[in-house]
Amino acid sequence: MWSGVLVYAENYGRGLKSSVFELLGKASELRTRLGGLVYSITLASEEVDVHAEELIYYGSDKVLVYRVPKELLPNQLVHRDALVDSVKALKPKLVLISATPWGRSLGPRVAAHLKTGITADCLDIYVDENGDVVQVRPAFTGNVIAHIKTLRTPVIATVRPKVFPMPEPDHGRKGDVLCMKLNIPGNDVAGVRVLGVAREKLVKLSEAEVIISVGKGLRSREDLRLFEELAKALGGQVACSRPLVDVGWMERDRQVGFSGNVVRPRIYIACGISGAPQHLAGMRDSEYVIAVNTDSSAPIGRYSDLLVVGDFYEVIPKLVERIKELKSKL
Template identity: 40%
Template sequence: MNIADYKGVWVFAEQRDGELQKVSLELLGEGRKIADKLGVKLTALLLGDKIEGLAKNLVAYGADEVLVAEDPLLKNYTTDAYTKVICDLANEKKPDIFFIGATFIGRDLGPRVAARLSTGLTADCTSLDIDEEGRYLLATRPAFGGNLMATIACADHRPQMATVRPGVFEKLAKDESKVANIEKVSFELSENDVRTKVVKVVKEHKDIVDISEANILISGGRGVGNKETFKLLQDLAEVMGGTVAASRAAVENGWLERDYQVGQTGKTVRPNIYIACGISGAIQHLAGMQDSDYIIAINKDATAPIMKAADLAIVGDLNKVIPELIAQVKARKENQ
């Protein structure tokens, strides 16, 4: 392998049912920074069936080039079909860096593509950068159960690959005046290449609020005590126009659904206001909310790690503090 032959930054532009996934646009934003540092093109890789119309959006969010692969066999995601097309294109065009969102699809696709290309993959990254000499991608992720952050470089193989969870990075402002090359690529793909068939797609309909989009989050941890006390958090969220979230411990205790979990094994959020109630603030949780604009922590333990991360730390019993907060918010609204 001649590493010098590999150039450019690629982003897998994941779409489902003709709708681009938010993480793809976020990765374009971060990919733009990396590509500019290296002085190379940022390419979005778009796979599916009759999805070429999405390419203009990818350009507006930062791509210099969009490679479009369309085929009925790519309509529904399958590991075999997507891996073959992506690997064939990667072997032909030789990207230096390749980013994939750590969605359910990305967590399946990333390792398979990396193995097929005989390269490395750093998963669930929280930071991406380039070394001072512009040789290596520096991918940082939590390690050893989240007790430290490891920065990993892939020195001897290309492309350098990383997956990133939704919400970690911010997408760029949309620029509809941006012009870029949109290329429909040719490739070979037959039914014999796909060992599985999607017979039927069954979607579960749940009234789930996406906490990564919320402006105000009231989040509860082990210190809340029980599911009944979570009603207090819901009352506060209601008067503030916010959404309830939870730490891993609260979710594992069955006090809230997994969809509302914040942290390394949940979702990454960056609301305007994050109120942490009874959350100790382990690094796994902090990794998912530390970029919130304003953090308020309510905890009996003044030495809890969350208190150091908070802009405002309230030492006290949340069963007394939250009702007072609710009363204060209601009084303020009535006086407006």
């Protein structure tokens, strides 16, 4: 019967996503209630070493590696075929996929293929008193939280990165690695041809530890220098709310919010951001939030640990100055 947890280890040619290890940690925890094994499946090109051992150190009992030609690795339909193949072979109760853009595009194709349910962008997964898997996810631009059960098997969920803690690897852990083959018709798999990387991302905000975010209080594009300086001093990244992307001053890669990036840094400094629901949905889970705003009643205040009432054009330069002073004393 259906048992165990299968973790899809995302790799489309740029290495394993670190969020895969978070999924393995959760899978090991859930397995004690669900029974069965922790499996992982990954795809790799024939030319490079795979990270099968690493997947075992982080909790996999069995790793399925599908070898495919390098040029097909970024083709999602090849991953669909491999994941469907592995689900049919292993019959896991639960399939976990990282809720990256790639995962949120691949997961639903696999679910629809298997005619089963999929829950998007989960913040938690637990097993209830009946032994059922319950998936917890936000909806309505983050305004409500829903608990969802899947009536069919397997249960498929995409999980938001950085929600589950990174487990400690056990380098002595043993497991099985199986090499799998896929029947691939040609380079143009089912009508999709990957022509290559169009553009690199300027920044991966979802991975940033410190974010300095600026809103429409910014008077000119040149003033962004102010924030870049602070970001550099703190080893962080500059981000923004939607208006600055709409006027073309900042790239989409730096937009925090529902229609941008969802972030969870250790420190989030919101400058001149009032706190529209759209923006809050992208940053409300940050570890520590500092808001700098002239309006003490702005909604962002309720989501902040520290609200500094003042003009960021005064506060931020002073802050940069003080940090420089501190550093020069070292």
